[in-house]
Amino acid sequence: MTAVEHRPANPAATSADRPIGFGRIQRKEDPRFVRGKGRYVDDIVLPGMLHGAILRSPVAHARLVSVDTTEALAHPKVHAVITGRDLEGLNLAWAPTLSADVQAVLATDKVRFQGQEVAFVVAEDRYAARDALELIDVEYEELPPVIDARRALDPGAPVIRDDLAGRTDNHVFDWEAGDAAETDAVFAAAEVVVAQEVVYPRVHPAPMETCGALADYDPVDGTLTLYETTQAPHAHRTLFAMVAGIPEHKIRVISPDIGGGFGNKVGIYPGYILAVVGSIVTGRPVKWMEDRSENLMSTSFARDYIMRGEIAATREGRILAVRTHVLADHGAFNATAQPTKYPAGFFSIFTGSYDLQAAHCAVTGVYTNKAPGGVAYACSFRVTEAVYLVERMVDVLAAELGMDPAELRLRNFIRPEQFPYRNKTGWEYDSGDYEPAMRKALEMAGYDELRREQAEKRARGELMGIGVSFFTETVGAGPRKHMDILGLGMNDGAEVRVHPTGKAVVRLSVQTQGQGHETTFAQILAEELGIPPEDIDVVHGDTDRTPFGLGTYGSRSTPVSGGAVALAARKVRDKARAIAAAMLETRPEDLEWEKGRWYVQGDPSAGRTIAEIALGAHGTVALPEGVDGNLDAEVTYDPPNLTFPFGAYVCVVDVDRGTGKVRVRRFVAVDDCGTRINPMIIEGQVHGGLADGVGMALMEFIGFDEQGNCLGGSFMDYLIPTAMEVPDWETGHTVTPSPHHPIGAKGIGESATVGSPPAVVNAVVDALAPLGVRHMDMPCTPARVWAAMQGRATPPI
Amino acid sequence: MQVTMTVNGAEVTRDVEPRLLLVHFLRDTLGLTGTHWGCDTSNCGTCVVLVDGVPVKSCTALAAMTSGHEVRTVEGLADGAALDPVQQGFMEEHGLQCGFCTPGMMLTARALLDRNPDPDEAEIREAISGQICRCTGYATIVRAVRWAAAHPATEEVRA
Numbered sequence: 001m002t003a004v005e006h007r008p009a010n011p012a013a014t015s016a017d018r019p020i021g022f023g024r025i026q027r028k029e030d031p032r033f034v035r036g037k038g039r040y041v042d043d044i045v046l047p048g049m050l051h052g053a054i055l056r057s058p059v060a061h062a063r064l065v066s067v068d069t070t071e072a073l074a075h076p077k078v079h080a081v082i083t084g085r086d087l088e089g090l091n092l093a094w095a096p097t098l099s100a101d102v103q104a105v106l107a108t109d110k111v112r113f114q115g116q117e118v119a120f121v122v123a124e125d126r127y128a129a130r131d132a133l134e135l136i137d138v139e140y141e142e143l144p145p146v147i148d149a150r151r152a153l154d155p156g157a158p159v160i161r162d163d164l165a166g167r168t169d170n171h172v173f174d175w176e177a178g179d180a181a182e183t184d185a186v187f188a189a190a191e192v193v194v195a196q197e198v199v200y201p202r203v204h205p206a207p208m209e210t211c212g213a214l215a216d217y218d219p220v221d222g223t224l225t226l227y228e229t230t231q232a233p234h235a236h237r238t239l240f241a242m243v244a245g246i247p248e249h250k251i252r253v254i255s256p257d258i259g260g261g262f263g264n265k266v267g268i269y270p271g272y273i274l275a276v277v278g279s280i281v282t283g284r285p286v287k288w289m290e291d292r293s294e295n296l297m298s299t300s301f302a303r304d305y306i307m308r309g310e311i312a313a314t315r316e317g318r319i320l321a322v323r324t325h326v327l328a329d330h331g332a333f334n335a336t337a338q339p340t341k342y343p344a345g346f347f348s349i350f351t352g353s354y355d356l357q358a359a360h361c362a363v364t365g366v367y368t369n370k371a372p373g374g375v376a377y378a379c380s381f382r383v384t385e386a387v388y389l390v391e392r393m394v395d396v397l398a399a400e401l402g403m404d405p406a407e408l409r410l411r412n413f414i415r416p417e418q419f420p421y422r423n424k425t426g427w428e429y430d431s432g433d434y435e436p437a438m439r440k441a442l443e444m445a446g447y448d449e450l451r452r453e454q455a456e457k458r459a460r461g462e463l464m465g466i467g468v469s470f471f472t473e474t475v476g477a478g479p480r481k482h483m484d485i486l487g488l489g490m491n492d493g494a495e496v497r498v499h500p501t502g503k504a505v506v507r508l509s510v511q512t513q514g515q516g517h518e519t520t521f522a523q524i525l526a527e528e529l530g531i532p533p534e535d536i537d538v539v540h541g542d543t544d545r546t547p548f549g550l551g552t553y554g555s556r557s558t559p560v561s562g563g564a565v566a567l568a569a570r571k572v573r574d575k576a577r578a579i580a581a582a583m584l585e586t587r588p589e590d591l592e593w594e595k596g597r598w599y600v601q602g603d604p605s606a607g608r609t610i611a612e613i614a615l616g617a618h619g620t621v622a623l624p625e626g627v628d629g630n631l632d633a634e635v636t637y638d639p640p641n642l643t644f645p646f647g648a649y650v651c652v653v654d655v656d657r658g659t660g661k662v663r664v665r666r667f668v669a670v671d672d673c674g675t676r677i678n679p680m681i682i683e684g685q686v687h688g689g690l691a692d693g694v695g696m697a698l699m700e701f702i703g704f705d706e707q708g709n710c711l712g713g714s715f716m717d718y719l720i721p722t723a724m725e726v727p728d729w730e731t732g733h734t735v736t737p738s739p740h741h742p743i744g745a746k747g748i749g750e751s752a753t754v755g756s757p758p759a760v761v762n763a764v765v766d767a768l769a770p771l772g773v774r775h776m777d778m779p780c781t782p783a784r785v786w787a788a789m790q791g792r793a794t795p796p797i
Numbered sequence: 798m799q800v801t802m803t804v805n806g807a808e809v810t811r812d813v814e815p816r817l818l819l820v821h822f823l824r825d826t827l828g829l830t831g832t833h834w835g836c837d838t839s840n841c842g843t844c845v846v847l848v849d850g851v852p853v854k855s856c857t858a859l860a861a862m863t864s865g866h867e868v869r870t871v872e873g874l875a876d877g878a879a880l881d882p883v884q885q886g887f888m889e890e891h892g893l894q895c896g897f898c899t900p901g902m903m904l905t906a907r908a909l910l911d912r913n914p915d916p917d918e919a920e921i922r923e924a925i926s927g928q929i930c931r932c933t934g935y936a937t938i939v940r941a942v943r944w945a946a947a948h949p950a951t952e953e954v955r956a
Contacts, residue, residue: 026888033896034884034903036831036871043830126821127814208835208843208897208931259833259897260931292836514895514932684891687934715840715929723922723935 020595021527024680028533029518038257041212041227042289049214050079052278052288053129054271055119055136056298057111060147060369060708061158062140064107067119071135077128079282081136082120082274084108092277094163095243098267098485099343101172101334102163103372105270111140112160112332113371114708115297120274122286145369145708146170149306149329152366160332160367172334172365177348177425178323183360186321190312194400198392199777200385202304202329202370202702204296204712205377206720207513209259211299212289215275219283223250228272231261231511232551235488237543239268244276255541261513262692262753263376266337266553267300297713300337300373301702304329305347305385309393317403319412321358322351324389328365328374335372337553338381339483339490345375345382346474348425352390353434353472353646354412359424369708378689378753380475381554387471391758392775395467395765399774404451405762406442406468410435413470420739427474429644430738430746431674437734438470441648441670444732450652458770463655467763468648471755475747476559476643485550491638492556493547494564496525496572498631500618502611504531506565508540509549510557515749516681517557521565523677524743528569529610530596547634555645555747558677559738564637566742571633575617578627580608583616643738643746647671651759655767660786662764664694664725670732671751675744679733682748687729689752695721697760701779701797711797800864804829805873813860819853820844822860823870831871831900835929842928845901846870852905854927871900874907882945883907892941894932901928906942915946 019025032038069081084106087093094102107118119136123129144158151157152170161167187193214227224246230236233253241248258265271288278286290299306327312320328344330336338345344363351359375381394412398405413434414421421429442448450466457464480489495507506525508517517540522533539545549561573593580598581588584606591598591607599607608616614631623629652666669686676682699719702712712718737744757778764780765773768788776788783795801810804827811826823829823846834856835843844856847869874881883906886892893899902925909916909924916924921942922935930938 027891029896030888030893033893033899034871034880034887035875036829036900038831038896040830040833040897042834043824045828125825127816206931208841208895208929209833210835258895259835260895262931292838292841514893516894680891684894684933684937687936688894688932689934691934692931714838715836716838720929720931722926722929723939724926726935728918728936728939729934 020530020532022523022677024678025533027516027519028522040209040257040259041214041229044214044227046216046285049285049287050122050282051126051129052275052286053121053133054117055133057114057116057118059111059140059142060114061143061145062111063143064110065139065141068137072121072132075132075135077124078121078132080122080278082277095273097333097335098337099334103333103335105273109163113369114710115371117270120278122278122282147368147704147706147708149327149366149368152368160369170367172330172367173343174364175343176362178360179358180360183321183323183358186358187312190320191315192313192400193310194397195310196393196396196775198307198309198389200303200305200388201778203302203377203696203700204702204718205262205264205302206296206718207260207262207264210290210292210295211265211269213272213275214285214287215279216285217279224276225252226276227254227256229258229265230255231265231513231553233511233541233543234509234548235550236268238488253543255511258513262378263553264300267335269299292715293713296718297710298371300376301371302377302379303385304374307389309389311393311397313397317401317408317411319354319356321356322390323360324350326363328363329368330365330374331368331370331372333372336374338375339477339485347382347386349383349427349474350386350390351423351425353414353470355414356424370704378692378750380473380750380754383473384754387754388758391469392761395762396774406447409470410438428641429472430641430740431736432644432646433736434646437646437670437672438648440732440734441650441668444730445650445668463657463767465653465763465767467651467759467766469755469759469762470648472644472646473751473754474642474644475555476639477554477556478642479640480638488550490550491636492549492561492564493634493636494561494568495547495634496568496632498572498610498614500615502614503535505537505539507546508561509547510552510561511541520677520681524562524565525569528566529573531610555749558745559643559741559747560637560639562745563639563742564635567637568633568635572631575627576610576613576631578624579617579621580613582624583608583621640740643741645673645746645748645751647751647755649755649759651763653763653767655785660782660789662698662780662785664727667727668730669752671748672734672736673748674737674746676735677745683731685748686731686752689750690729690756691721691726692753693756694726694760697757697778698780703796798861800860802863802865803867805869815861817860819855819858819860819863823855829870829872833897833900842901843898845904845928847904847908850908850911852908871903874903881907882948886941886944889944890937890940892933892938898928898930902938906945910946914949
């Protein structure tokens with residue numbers, strides 16, 4: 001096997017062998033986790049703490065006639081029951097969403113999806129709070145629901161958002177990118193045009209830790225301390241100040257250890273606001289933790305894009321243009337977390353990794369009676385949907401032309417000399433070298449041998465499939481001239497302090513949910529200043545202790561905050577140079593840097609280490625003019641462009657002819673995320689994303705029946721891969737640094753989640769090709785595969 | 798009602814509601830928050846603890862059911878400062894990311910190694926198949942357990 005990540009021969013390497021900077025080191029955060037000493041929101045207990053629970057709608061669409069809380073209030077352990085009417089009195093019944101819509105905190109007029117929040121109970125303990133939910137009597141007058149997005153704009157469809165003035169339909173937005181006329185002209189003249197409807201179904205990030213909050217409002221000094229499962233503590237604090245009217249300097253948001261996020265913990269959910277209201281009403285700390293069904297049924301789902309794609313090409317396999325129309329199901333409230341100017345996220349990178357003459361996409365967003373959300377699950381702001389569409393379509397074209405899908409991709413890649421490459425929808429790809437990555441993946445997979453094996457198996461009637469995908473992401477939002485969320489620019493800060501003894505602290509605005517920030521950000525600082533990672537404390541997840549920034553999602557931590565840390569470190573280095581010059585009684589320009597030390601040109605023995613300089617800065621050294629007595633720096637980084645990681649994936653599946661069950665036999669992933677900070681952590685990020693991809697392709701599905709009952713509301717029904725459903729991953733890499741990023745890094749957190757679903761589905765369709773199958777929609781469950789094999793209609797799951 | 802059990806080697810007695818789940822007894826009553834809760838349906842396994850050495854999902858057991866038994870949680874894996882080889886293996890092989898499923902995974906791994914000191918990949922995958930990890934894709938967890946199998950002695954880990 002062409003090998004995988006390099007790992008050192010001696011796992012018990014001493015500290016002297018470990019890299020000071022980039023390279024494989026163990027994670028600094030691990031010791032507390034393996035001892036069970038992680039500190040998640042639900043682990044935090046405050047004196048006098050009460051527990052909240054939410055009563056949710058059992059129906060998808062209904063007028064709220066009455067909510068009777070009398071019996072619940074009489075429960076001896078209940079301290080408060082809050083309804084939508086109560087919140088109306090506080091002007092808190094509705095809250096702004098991250099897409100400038102509003103969302104009901106507690107329903108007042110109607111319920112608009114199954115699982116919507118109706119009432120909030122605060123009680124002595126979590127069991128009593130649940131008991132009291134049973135005592136609330138709600139009368140609903142049911143209304144016909146809109147479940148199928150394709151019917152949402154039908155004349156006469158029930159209007160879901162009659163709370164919005166003048167609203168007469170379920171239309172949310174129309175948005176387009178690219179040149180429609182130019183694209184249509186290329187299509188009209190093309191030798192070959194293929195079209196396919198491709199559905200990316202509704203799925204859910206389902207982090208192992210559900211969402212929750214612990215609110216502690218102090219009525220005396222008016223301060224709110226809010227422990228939250230949030231990927232964006234600073235953005236939450238600002239929005240809480242705007243929503244709740246609590247002055248921002250009186251709010252402290254603490255995001256402690258987070259048990260996985262994947263975009264599920266970006267938005268502000270009603271439960272968070274209710275915990276705050278509960279604490280204000282009772283004068284005591286109130287904790288709310290949702291259960292798994294609440295998480296799956298009410299918090300931010302992902303995808304739900306119905307895409308009609310078309311590709312124009314020559315008979316020889318030159319891809320000329322791509323166009324698509326998308327119907328985007330946003331649920332009952334438009335609550336997606338994405339940059340303001342991008343209602344379909346970064347979907348317009350659906351042009352993929354190919355050099356096209358034209359491209360056009362149009363996206364229509366609609367309301368339905370389903371939970372709100374859409375941008376989550378490691379999607380890089382809809383790049384997931386874009387990559388899935390184009391990579392599925394390229395395979396449809398390959399089938400039409402009778403060409404090998406790997407060869408078709410190789411013929412159409414953007415060439416290395418074309419970078420920076422401006423695509424037909426306006427993105428400027430920063431760097432790329434696609435062919436070597438593709439060839440490496442094919443070589444690792446033994447592609448030609450696999451095709452030979454497949455031919456033999458097909459001759460025997462066995463169903464083996466080989467799927468290829470190649471993706472380009474656009475991540476690291478983003479440049480403030482283009483990107484904001486509710487007016488907040490998407491920049492992030494970092495503060496570096498080198499203490500007098502040469503140890504350091506770096507404070508971040510981004511928030512890890514398992515990505516290993518405490519290690520990788522220490523490594524960035526170590527690389528820049530030569531301070532060992534173990535001597536660097538990484539502080540994050542607390543608005544009182546960190547600089548402002550928009551948080552971690554869309555693979556933006558390394559591209560944005562990583563840039564901030566590197567630049568802050570360089571400021572420290574420059575300052576150290578001036579102070580070292582004073583200490584050595586020479587001029588700064590006469591000093592040379594080696595990692596961790598300034599020394600005199602031509603006299604390497606005359607130098608000062610960072611630790612010596614730090615002590616000098618804080619000591620009695622006569623400082624040069626304009627230099628103050630510390631080794632501190634801070635930077636808010638505004639990236640000049642996004643970054644464009646890419647990769648090539650090959651998936652091998654076997655399909656059981658008797659049952660339709662798909663087994664993923666092998667998965668080869670070659671990723672290029674530019675400069676590599678910690679190969680071990682990169683590999684881990686890729687592995688996790690590959691499991692996501694296999695899950696979405698084969699198992700995961702949030703479906704609904706015609707009444708709007710959620711069919712994926714527990715882990716009994718929402719199926720996630722276990723160790724039995726995924727293979728041992730085969731990973732490799734190429735390195736094409738970003739030319740504009742301070743350390744050349746591009747981000748890796750979502751690459752595999754984005755790139756792997758098309759590889760799996762392409763493999764399944766390839767396996768079924770002898771039966772005449774050209775396409776099937778995810779999830780490729782045994783029932784669906786079986787139906788496809790028989791040429792029957794696709795069953796719901 | 799009163800329950801008495803041994804938790805991580807120490808006997809504890811508490812008055813609890815009969816309906817109290819073991820996971821909440823450990824977390825809320827005893828303050829052992831290393832055991833996590835992740836679903837209501839016995840699917841995810843973040844709540845796995847060892848009862849008399851056998852992995853049990855503590856969200857699906859009542860505290861009353863374990864009265865008189867021996868419970869071991871993640872807090873009882875290390876021997877003082879010395880980590881269990883499984884704990885060391887998870888750090889060596891990057892078997893954890895967010896850390897939420899990790900306690901349950903490690904306890905299942907410990908139970909597996911206690912009955913099969915040298916499990917192969919398929920045996921490890923089967924052993925952890927009742928548990929979900931959203932971060933790692935499982936391969937590094939398998940490697941972590943293999944690392945522990947290859948370094949069985951605590952003394953070796955210390956050195």
